[in-house]
Amino acid sequence: MAEAHPVGFQWVMEAKRRGATVIHVDPRFTRTSAVADVHVPLRAGTDIAFLGGLIRHVLETGAYFEEYVKAYTNAPMLVSEEFRDTEDLDGVFSGFDPATGTYDVHSWQYEDADVEASAGLRDERAMVQEHEHAEISGSGGAPFSATPTRDDTLQHPRCVFQVLRRHYARYTPEMVEQVCGISPENFRAVADALTRNSGRERTSAFAYAVGWTHHTVGVQYIRAASILQSLLGNIGRPGGGILALRGHASIQGSTDIPTLYDMLPGYIPMPHAHREQDLTTFIESNSGDKGYWGHMDTYLVSLLKAWFGDAATADNGFCFDHLPRLTGDHSSFRTVMAQARGEVPGYFVMGENPAVGTANAKQQRLGLAKLEWLVVRDLNMIETATFWKDGPEIETGEMRTEDIGTEVFFLPAANHTEKDGTFTNTQRLLQWHHKAVEPPGDCRSELWFYHQLGLRLKERLAGSTDPRDRPLQDLTWNYPVEVGPTGIAEPSADAVLREINGTDADGRALSSYLDMKADGSTAGGCWIYTGVYAEEVNRAARRRPGREQDLVAAEWGWAWPMNRRVLYNRASADPDGKPWSERKKLLWWDGERWTGPDVPDFPVSTPPDHVPAEHSRGAESIAGNEPFVMQGDGRAWLYAPAGLLDGPMPAHYEPQESPVPNVLYPRHRANPARQQFPRPDNTYNPPGDHFPYVFTTFRVTEHHTAGGMSRWTPHLNELFPQMFLEVSPELAAERGLVDNDWAHVVTARSAVEGRVMITERAKPLRVGDGSGGTTVIHQIGVPWHWGPNGLSTGDAANEILSVALDPNVHIMETKAATCDIRPGRRPRGPDLVAYLADRRRAAGLEDQ
Ligand SMILES: Nc1nc2c(c(=O)[nH]1)N[C@H]1C(S)=C(S)[C@@H](COP(=O)(O)OP(=O)(O)OC[C@H]3O[C@@H](n4cnc5c(=O)[nH]c(N)nc54)[C@H](O)[C@@H]3O)O[C@H]1N2
Numbered sequence: 136m137a138e139a140h141p142v143g144f145q146w147v148m149e150a151k152r153r154g155a156t157v158i159h160v161d162p163r164f165t166r167t168s169a170v171a172d173v174h175v176p177l178r179a180g181t182d183i184a185f186l187g188g189l190i191r192h193v194l195e196t197g198a199y200f201e202e203y204v205k206a207y208t209n210a211p212m213l214v215s216e217e218f219r220d221t222e223d224l225d226g227v228f229s230g231f232d233p234a235t236g237t238y239d240v241h242s243w244q245y246e247d248a249d250v251e252a253s254a255g256l257r258d259e260r261a262m263v264q265e266h267e268h269a270e271i272s273g274s275g276g277a278p279f280s281a282t283p284t285r286d287d288t289l290q291h292p293r294c295v296f297q298v299l300r301r302h303y304a305r306y307t308p309e310m311v312e313q314v315c316g317i318s319p320e321n322f323r324a325v326a327d328a329l330t331r332n333s334g335r336e337r338t339s340a341f342a343y344a345v346g347w348t349h350h351t352v353g354v355q356y357i358r359a360a361s362i363l364q365s366l367l368g369n370i371g372r373p374g375g376g377i378l379a380l381r382g383h384a385s386i387q388g389s390t391d392i393p394t395l396y397d398m399l400p401g402y403i404p405m406p407h408a409h410r411e412q413d414l415t416t417f418i419e420s421n422s423g424d425k426g427y428w429g430h431m432d433t434y435l436v437s438l439l440k441a442w443f444g445d446a447a448t449a450d451n452g453f454c455f456d457h458l459p460r461l462t463g464d465h466s467s468f469r470t471v472m473a474q475a476r477g478e479v480p481g482y483f484v485m486g487e488n489p490a491v492g493t494a495n496a497k498q499q500r501l502g503l504a505k506l507e508w509l510v511v512r513d514l515n516m517i518e519t520a521t522f523w524k525d526g527p528e529i530e531t532g533e534m535r536t537e538d539i540g541t542e543v544f545f546l547p548a549a550n551h552t553e554k555d556g557t558f559t560n561t562q563r564l565l566q567w568h569h570k571a572v573e574p575p576g577d578c579r580s581e582l583w584f585y586h587q588l589g590l591r592l593k594e595r596l597a598g599s600t601d602p603r604d605r606p607l608q609d610l611t612w613n614y615p616v617e618v619g620p621t622g623i624a625e626p627s628a629d630a631v632l633r634e635i636n637g638t639d640a641d642g643r644a645l646s647s648y649l650d651m652k653a654d655g656s657t658a659g660g661c662w663i664y665t666g667v668y669a670e671e672v673n674r675a676a677r678r679r680p681g682r683e684q685d686l687v688a689a690e691w692g693w694a695w696p697m698n699r700r701v702l703y704n705r706a707s708a709d710p711d712g713k714p715w716s717e718r719k720k721l722l723w724w725d726g727e728r729w730t731g732p733d734v735p736d737f738p739v740s741t742p743p744d745h746v747p748a749e750h751s752r753g754a755e756s757i758a759g760n761e762p763f764v765m766q767g768d769g770r771a772w773l774y775a776p777a778g779l780l781d782g783p784m785p786a787h788y789e790p791q792e793s794p795v796p797n798v799l800y801p802r803h804r805a806n807p808a809r810q811q812f813p814r815p816d817n818t819y820n821p822p823g824d825h826f827p828y829v830f831t832t833f834r835v836t837e838h839h840t841a842g843g844m845s846r847w848t849p850h851l852n853e854l855f856p857q858m859f860l861e862v863s864p865e866l867a868a869e870r871g872l873v874d875n876d877w878a879h880v881v882t883a884r885s886a887v888e889g890r891v892m893i894t895e896r897a898k899p900l901r902v903g904d905g906s907g908g909t910t911v912i913h914q915i916g917v918p919w920h921w922g923p924n925g926l927s928t929g930d931a932a933n934e935i936l937s938v939a940l941d942p943n944v945h946i947m948e949t950k951a952a953t954c955d956i957r958p959g960r961r962p963r964g965p966d967l968v969a970y971l972a973d974r975r976r977a978a979g980l981e982d983q
């Protein structure tokens with residue numbers, strides 16, 4: 136966090152100054168470890184075993200927050216009799232189909248929970264899950280509407296609490312040591328610090344970024360942390376929670392108003408092509424009955440009104456049929472593989488450098504080379520725009536410029552200081568940034584580009600009678616423009632934010648999504664952002680200093696939803712509505728309403744003892760003691776009966792490539808439901824002596840991601856001039872590596888070179904070898920900021936990575952893979968191709 140989120144990390148240091156214990160869990164000793172109280176080095180890719188060990192510790196020592204767990208989590212719910220655990224089935228959950236590598240998730244349900252759901256809904260969900268990998272899930276948990284059977288004593292053998300206990304029973308400190316290489320003393324230090332600092336009077340927070348997500352079990356890492364935090368009562372309370380430290384400046388914003396293929400703004404799922412669906416049936420099958428998703432009709436109709444304006448009427452389902460439809464997994468890797476097959480004619484690359492930044496960068500370039508046209512908008516002449524003339528395949532002779540038919544358009548982009556707009560950060564906080572200078576030359580903002588593109592497409596299609604052009608013809612596109620000093624007619628970012636906020640029947644800005652209607656009288660581009668422009672004020676631009684405000688600083692920027700700073704904050708009070716403790720009070724029931732410094736994440740006047748009427752829907756159905764209002768059952772899920780594709784509880788699996796067997800589940804080395812793509816351009820390293828070491832890729836403060844900004848910035852390149860490889864003195868001795876000399880890391884995909892950095896910070900770990908003994912694992916740190924263009928050049932780490940994905944979100948595994956390391960530079964030109972072929976043959980792999 137000190138390295139990649141240094142600005143946020145100042146608050147960690149501030150907390151430490153006031154007595155907080157800072158624990159850093161990372162295979163590498165970094166700038167964060169240097170200032171932490173405890174550093175826990177572990178083998179890359181083993182955090183579920185570690186977190187599972189902590190979950191077991193909390194359950195077995197009784198250190199969980201019992202009242203919170205009983206009242207606010209699904210610990211008492213009974214799980215279906217059909218469910219079988221990994222502990223019963225040698226490493227898989229019930230419903231696994233080895234032929235397809237997917238789960239039928241039916242048996243994971245709660246007992247009786249499907250009873251009230253219509254059979255049609257159930258079948259439809261199963262159909263989509265089986266055939267299309269649940270590209271429908273959106274957010275807020277899968278919808279379901281029943282009231283599951285409970286055992287509030289937590290004794291029933293099939294209640295979630297007992298199921299969880301059995302699941303983690305084998306995750307002992309000794310097992311943690313075997314799998315992760317963490318000593319029992321270090322484990323105990325963390326377990327004690329965490330449990331000591333949780334409960335009524337104290338809370339602990341978890342912060343994570345891509346060291347946790349970039350794994351074939353990435354989603355389950357976060358689930359494991361959620362289970363632990365829910366057991367400890369650390370959710371919905373000040374100082375608690377799980378903070379997803381975001382990457383690019385507005386990566387949170389780009390999931391809220393998604394650049395993701397399977398979601399509409401505000402986490403509304405994308406409709407699916409293979410189901411006969413109109414607006415009504417779509418809403419019925421996705422909205423659920425209980426909680427705020429029960430109002431999805433108002434959010435979706437308002438979105439359609441924002442997009443299609445007067446053309447969207449009740450008679451035509453508010454132009455629901457204008458929305459694109461999913462036909463399956465169109466995540467970026469699938470798309471690139473389709474490009475390589477020649478199935479994709481054109482590609483826009485905006486603010487991205489996949490020829491350097493994406494795992495198996497060569498596969499990306501093979502895709503780019505098969506396009507008809509490619510548009511790259513960037514600040515610098517990045518590798519994705521120049522692959523056709525000077526990419527690595529041109530050097531090796533695997534591609535020839537004259538054979539590449541792709542027409543490449545490079546358009547210079549304005550950077551964030553050259554345009555207005557918002558960033559949405561980790562805390563869901565929208566912050567406005569003002570243009571400081573005019574963009575130089577032909578550089579243009581994204582808004583300008585898309586506005587112009589839309590205008591020109593609409594002009595071209597104005598006379599068309601082809602029904603497929605109707606969505607573009609009906610699209611509202613009347614943004615006010617402001618002409619700047621250099622004559623650029625820039626669309627108003629402020630007007631776009633106001634459109635996102637939404638307007639009522641009289642065209643006034645909405646104050647809350649609760650005011651959205653399903654009758655077409657309101658419009659709004661993203662329901663969760665409604666309120667950012669309440670009372671016609673751009674609240675993202677508010678900058679009242681913290682010292683002039685109370686602890687939530689509600690007038691600094693604006694957080695979705697409704698400027699609420701802590702989600703599920705009803706959980707900061709006990710079931711009766713009294714704060715769990717005076718120190719940790721945030722929201723309480725004053726006899727008439729929920730009150731406190733934060734905006735209540737709860738119906739304001741629903742009393743703690745409210746019991747909803749049997750068939751109530753939406754917000755009406757929320758009981759006064761159910762804080763998790765976006766979940767169908769109002770509770771935090773220790774066990775996920777639906778919504779995940781690879782298991783209702785996290786289990787430890789090895790990465791796609793691992794030097795050791797899975798000690799916990801010997802029959803299943805890696806996540807059985809992971810997405811694999813064994814292809815000639817994506818060979819996986821086999822286990823064994825040919826690729827005996829682990830490597831992980833990481834960032835440094837001085838460079839940014841794939842380098843498009845930092846590799847062209849002279850002073851940053853002076854600070855970190857060159858690609859390097861972090862190794863321990865022990866590994867250096869084993870392989871004959873010399874400090875500051877060249878070495879190269881090699882996998883079945885490729886080899887990358889860098890300067891050797893021998894450091895005590897890299898520590899070999901001793902772990903179980905799967906047959907009762909132990910083995911030493913060496914881990915190599917590989918920064919991934921370099922590429923062939925710019926002022927500071929070097930090999931891109933993504934050349935050596937393969938594509939293996941988490942099945943839920945299709946994220947690539949960049950944080951743990953196997954390799955070999957050798958002294959000296961890698962071979963160049965055609966010699967590299969021959970060298971890799973030799974390495975593959977030696978490892979027993981078919982050659983490409
Ligand atoms: N200066 C700077 N700041 C940045 C960026 C940048 O490039 N430069 N990038 C931005 C972006 S896009 C993002 S997404 C964030 C990413 O922020 P981070 O996720 O913090 O960045 P990384 O360095 O990729 O990974 C963090 C750490 O994860 C560790 N790690 C690897 N494998 C494992 C594992 O299995 N378990 C655990 N516990 N740790 C593991 C690595 O050793 C590394 O130190 O940073 C953002 N901020």
Ligand SMILES: Nc1nc2c(c(=O)[nH]1)N[C@H]1C(S)=C(S)[C@@H](COP(=O)(O)OP(=O)(O)OC[C@H]3O[C@@H](n4cnc5c(=O)[nH]c(N)nc54)[C@H](O)[C@@H]3O)O[C@H]1N2
Nearest residue numbers: 486487488489492512514548832840841842843844919949
């Ligand atoms: N091995 C390995 N690979 C990784 C990761 C890892 O940890 N390890 N991390 C992954 C992560 S978390 C991420 S986010 C990706 C990032 O990977 P990419 O998104 O492919 O790489 P970036 O270098 O961040 O690309 C951003 C580009 O946007 C340009 N840019 C900046 N501002 C603007 C703007 O306002 N408009 C336009 N049009 N362009 C702009 C920059 O110059 C830069 O070239 O990489 C992933 N790849």
Ligand SMILES: [Mo]
Nearest residue numbers: 381382383386
């Ligand atoms: Mo990122």
